[in-house]
Amino acid sequence: MRLAVNRPDRTGRGEGAWDVLCQCGDPACEQWVELTLAEYEALQAAGAPILAPGHRRERRPPVRGRARRLAEDAGALWSRAGRRLRRVGRRLGESRRR
């Protein structure tokens, strides 16, 4: 999926125009925002989302939610690995006693 499309200059200001996909975080949103390169760069530099008129950034972007779920999965794997290691350790201790 392309997030930005460069278009030939229509402004007559020699800047050209960019169509940038709205970054409100709504998976159903397919609004394109028309920006000049200068506007686009200013928003990027400010770390501001590019939003279609009337759209608001969702408080929890889906990408961050997925990252947290991945971290929780990793935590579960680690505790499972820890239990398995302790079991192996006990078995090693038993075999040494024999």
Ligand SMILES: [Zn+2]
């Ligand atoms: Zn949107």
